Amino acid sequence: MTRSGTQIRQDFIDFFISKGHTYVPSASLVPGGDQTLLFTNAGMVQFKDVFLGTDHRPYTRAVNSQKCMRVAGKHNDLDDVGRDDTHHTFFEMLGNWSFGDYYKREAISWAWELLTKKWGLDKNQLWTTCFKDEQGEIAADEEAADFWREQPGIEPSHVLYFGRKDNFWEMAETGPCGPCSEIHLDRGDEFCNKKDTPGHKCGVNGDCARFLELWNLVFIQYNRLSPTKLEPLPACHVDTGMGFERIVSVLQNVPSNYKTDLLLPLMKVIQALTGDSDEERDIRLTPYRVIADHTRSASFLIADGVVPGNTGRNYVCRMIIRRAARFGLKLGLNEPFLAKAAEKVIDIYSQAYPEMAKNKKTILENLTREEKRFAKTIYAGINELQSIIENKKDTELKQITGKESFDLYATHGLPFEITKDIASENGYSSDGDGFRYEFEQHRVDSGAGKIFGRMGGEDAEIFRSIFETLVDGKKIDKQGVTYDPYGLKPVEGEVLAIVSEGEQLDSAGEGEEVELILPKTNFYIESGGQVADWGTIEAVDGTWQVNIIGMRKPSAGMITHVGIVTRGNPKVGDSTVAKVDRERRQDIMRNHTATHLLHAVLHKTLGEHARQSGSLVAPEKLRFDFTHPDPILQDQLETIEALVNEAIFSDYPLVKVEKPLDQAMSEGAMALFGEKYGETVRTITIGEETHFSYELCGGTHVDETGDIGVFIILSEGSAAAGIRRIEAVTGREAYKLIQKRFKILKHIGKLTGSSMEGVAEKVTGISDELDEVSKENHEIKQQLATVEFSSSLNNVPLIDDIPVLSSIISNADSDTLRILTDRFRDRYPSGIVVIGSVVEGKPVIIAACTEDLVSRGIHTGNLVKEIAPLIGGSGGGRPTLAQAGGKDPEGLISALNKVTDYVRKNLK
Numbered sequence: 001m002t003r004s005g006t007q008i009r010q011d012f013i014d015f016f017i018s019k020g021h022t023y024v025p026s027a028s029l030v031p032g033g034d035q036t037l038l039f040t041n042a043g044m045v046q047f048k049d050v051f052l053g054t055d056h057r058p059y060t061r062a063v064n065s066q067k068c069m070r071v072a073g074k075h076n077d078l079d080d081v082g083r084d085d086t087h088h089t090f091f092e093m094l095g096n097w098s099f100g101d102y103y104k105r106e107a108i109s110w111a112w113e114l115l116t117k118k119w120g121l122d123k124n125q126l127w128t129t130c131f132k133d134e135q136g137e138i139a140a141d142e143e144a145a146d147f148w149r150e151q152p153g154i155e156p157s158h159v160l161y162f163g164r165k166d167n168f169w170e171m172a173e174t175g176p177c178g179p180c181s182e183i184h185l186d187r188g189d190e191f192c193n194k195k196d197t198p199g200h201k202c203g204v205n206g207d208c209a210r211f212l213e214l215w216n217l218v219f220i221q222y223n224r225l226s227p228t229k230l231e232p233l234p235a236c237h238v239d240t241g242m243g244f245e246r247i248v249s250v251l252q253n254v255p256s257n258y259k260t261d262l263l264l265p266l267m268k269v270i271q272a273l274t275g276d277s278d279e280e281r282d283i284r285l286t287p288y289r290v291i292a293d294h295t296r297s298a299s300f301l302i303a304d305g306v307v308p309g310n311t312g313r314n315y316v317c318r319m320i321i322r323r324a325a326r327f328g329l330k331l332g333l334n335e336p337f338l339a340k341a342a343e344k345v346i347d348i349y350s351q352a353y354p355e356m357a358k359n360k361k362t363i364l365e366n367l368t369r370e371e372k373r374f375a376k377t378i379y380a381g382i383n384e385l386q387s388i389i390e391n392k393k394d395t396e397l398k399q400i401t402g403k404e405s406f407d408l409y410a411t412h413g414l415p416f417e418i419t420k421d422i423a424s425e426n427g428y429s430s431d432g433d434g435f436r437y438e439f440e441q442h443r444v445d446s447g448a449g450k451i452f453g454r455m456g457g458e459d460a461e462i463f464r465s466i467f468e469t470l471v472d473g474k475k476i477d478k479q480g481v482t483y484d485p486y487g488l489k490p491v492e493g494e495v496l497a498i499v500s501e502g503e504q505l506d507s508a509g510e511g512e513e514v515e516l517i518l519p520k521t522n523f524y525i526e527s528g529g530q531v532a533d534w535g536t537i538e539a540v541d542g543t544w545q546v547n548i549i550g551m552r553k554p555s556a557g558m559i560t561h562v563g564i565v566t567r568g569n570p571k572v573g574d575s576t577v578a579k580v581d582r583e584r585r586q587d588i589m590r591n592h593t594a595t596h597l598l599h600a601v602l603h604k605t606l607g608e609h610a611r612q613s614g615s616l617v618a619p620e621k622l623r624f625d626f627t628h629p630d631p632i633l634q635d636q637l638e639t640i641e642a643l644v645n646e647a648i649f650s651d652y653p654l655v656k657v658e659k660p661l662d663q664a665m666s667e668g669a670m671a672l673f674g675e676k677y678g679e680t681v682r683t684i685t686i687g688e689e690t691h692f693s694y695e696l697c698g699g700t701h702v703d704e705t706g707d708i709g710v711f712i713i714l715s716e717g718s719a720a721a722g723i724r725r726i727e728a729v730t731g732r733e734a735y736k737l738i739q740k741r742f743k744i745l746k747h748i749g750k751l752t753g754s755s756m757e758g759v760a761e762k763v764t765g766i767s768d769e770l771d772e773v774s775k776e777n778h779e780i781k782q783q784l785a786t787v788e789f790s791s792s793l794n795n796v797p798l799i800d801d802i803p804v805l806s807s808i809i810s811n812a813d814s815d816t817l818r819i820l821t822d823r824f825r826d827r828y829p830s831g832i833v834v835i836g837s838v839v840e841g842k843p844v845i846i847a848a849c850t851e852d853l854v855s856r857g858i859h860t861g862n863l864v865k866e867i868a869p870l871i872g873g874s875g876g877g878r879p880t881l882a883q884a885g886g887k888d889p890e891g892l893i894s895a896l897n898k899v900t901d902y903v904r905k906n907l908k
């Protein structure tokens with residue numbers, strides 16, 4: 001019987017658990033703490049620090065199945081996705097790990113056992129590769145080759161050697177590295193897709209589809225110091241990776257990943273929507289595969305808190321949804337359909353990844369919303385692109401420029417990747433670097449680039465060398481600067497190093513911006529939304545002082561205090577005392593604890609889906625972003641504010657405990673996306689018995705909720721699609737706000753002559769009165785206008801026996817003027833009346849005539865059209881009633897003077 005994908009994943013995990021491994025759940029697709037990486041793209045990402053020796057785990061053997069994305073940057077398979085059977089933007093990586101525990105012998109024999117015994121693959125079809133350096137500098141991995149040849153039933157001639165490109169693994173230009181050993185499967189001659197290529201020969205690491213690489217076992221035994229220098233590591237590690245979709249296709253005996261039970265059901269959902277037969281589907285396979293792949297990726301991304309947007313990860317999420325929607329158009333799917341496909345993804349994956357079911361609503365809503373948004377502009381975007389292509393038809397340049405691509409995105413929301421697809425469908429190329437350049441320029445122009453200014457890590461090198469000197473000189477240990485931000489007492493120490501603008505100094509002068517390194521600090525470094533501490537560092541003898549306005553972690557183990565020298569000359573070796581700005585820190589702590597209360601209250605009032613998706617904890621306010629589709633109603637907002645204050649007045653104690661991650665998670669602690677958690681985590685419990693809130697958090701907090709004082713919501717609004725934002729103040733700032741508002745209230749009370757309690761009633765009364773007065777005022781104006789008009793009614797000049805009145809009435813609106821024309825017509829059974837006035841600085845003209853004059857050539861619409869230009873405006877209307885408005889009140893008299901001309905000319 002064929003195993004299901006879910007079963008195969010579980011087989012792998014169970015097999016290695018039976019060999020003493022600890023199951024470690026997949027890390028989020030958003031890598032924690034790694035600024036250089038857009039997405040988790042391999043199983044080892046969450047273990048990187050263990051290999052680098054900067055992190056330690058309670059286990060030495062691990063097994064996992066890691067969610068991965070490869071869609072941007074160096075590993076970018078997007079162009080191949082959909083066009084073949086094996087490339088994906090999202091995929092899973094199965095892996096087993098040894099951290100200084102077992103090595104090649106076990107790794108090799110277990111791999112063989114799992115593939116041939118547990119899964120029953122044909123031993124004669126399996127091939128393995130080992131490392132042999134073509135440059136002869138690094139020793140060949142005979143050890144691994146020997147272990148392979150010892151495996152029961154292996155064909156010894158199937159153990160091959162390859163060079164650096166295929167069989168030597170490096171994490172980066174320097175650092176951990178080592179030989180690797182791969183297992184390949186020969187699927188048989190019928191899988192060769194290069195039979196027609198002259199001279200082609202099938203082979204392992206060849207260029208046809210016959211041999212499939214199944215599993216890569218990496219043996220980390222060296223540390224690379226330079227391009228030519230390796231040193232052996234004190235402990236060797238194993239890192240293996242097996243592409244999950246691929247092994248499923250092998251074990252389910254299907255020729256394509258898209259025919260496995262991971263993706264085929266998804267293709268079937270799409271097929272049901274298009275009504276295609278299986279044959280029709282296979283003709284239009286590319287769109288099917290792209291939609292299936294992208295829907296799966298987008299669903300996983302959204303479940304990990306990445307929603308569609310304009311930069312970074314959010315752009316990728318937007319791009320893949322839009323790309324899927326565009327391929328949907330090719331299949332005739334004009335209405336939002338991705339949510340239907342995503343429901344199937346959630347079905348298939350929820351057992352292994354419970355976050356999928358948990359975030360179902362958010363996933364489906366975000367997909368549909370993004371499709372709808374794209375639908376508004378896609379046709380305009382594609383038309384624009386088509387005309388760009390059309391215009392270049394007769395030119396040499398068959399390329400869409402970066403500027404054109406960027407404009408298409410900025411104006412029509414057409415992601416570059418779609419422009420590229422359409423361009424290539426028309427035989428054009430597109431300039432990706434140019435697009436990225438324009439994108440970057442735009443970001444810098446809009447100021448967003450500044451945030452990244454300090455993160456480039458260009459000066460990391462100097463801090464690494466300072467670190468080594470300090471460790472050698474026993475000034476600090478290998479863990480680096482001691483960081484304990486939870487206390488507020490002044491910390492004594494010594495200036496270990498001074499750096500200014502990337503240069504190391506022995507001393508600094510007044511006014512200089514410097515970074516100081518001390519052996520120990522309690523200044524908080526910005527993290528988890530909480531801003532860094534400010535404060536001072538002074539010489540113990542009082543001779544100098546530096547005002548600290550920022551904190552930074554420029555390289556592993558190094559923490560710097562960024563500030564300005566305000567007095568004297570700090571020198572390396574001086575004894576110091578460092579003081580955190582206490583008042584500011586307390587304000588921050590109040591806001592941080594209030595953030596946890598708010599998070600808990602949102603869960604209780606809005607539902608489990610209202611998850612944190614960003615926060616800012618500053619001294620003056622807190623900002624909290626969370627997933628929720630709709631604006632929050634005023635009474636809901638009042639309830640939320642009331643419940644947070646309720647929790648403050650309950651004066652719950654805060655319990656801050658460090659404990660193992662799995663224990664905290666199984667107790668139901670809330671963890672945040674994009675945060676990296678070690679094996680031991682700090683937990684914050686509010687309300688000991690009642691567990692009002694329970695979160696993983698490294699921030700600084702008050703001791704009892706009562707310390708927060710009071711919590712006031714400043715605003716609620718949209719932060720991004722599907723994300724709401726609440727801003728609030730606590731403690732000192734809340735008190736200031738209350739004071740300020742009371743002052744305003746008192747002032748109004750004084751102006752209106754009422755008590756503060758009576759102000760609302762009083763103001764309502766005044767406002768009603770005002771309405772009444774302005775109504776009366778209007779009536780009086782009308783009466784005055786009527787009186788003014790009545791006198792001119794008695795003295796109307798005649799043209800050919802027809803009374804023609806043109807006059808100006810002061811300060812009457814068009815309604816009043818219309819009433820006046822009615823009065824004219826009541827008085828004269830046959831006649832023409834044109835009245836002008838100036839209202840709020842603008843001239844208005846109303847013209848009317850009696851019915852009988854229409855047959856005699858009078859058309860008031862034409863009349864106002866003729867005279868309107870004189871008041872700098874335009875007009876029009878029916879034959880018997882028309883109106884004009886303009887900008888130049890000065891022209892009103894001459895406009896009205898022309899009325900006689902019109903009548904003389906047209907009256908028959």
Ligand SMILES: [Zn+2]
Nearest residue numbers: 192202208210
């Ligand atoms: Zn071949």
Ligand SMILES: [Zn+2]
Nearest residue numbers: 528697698699
């Ligand atoms: Zn927190």
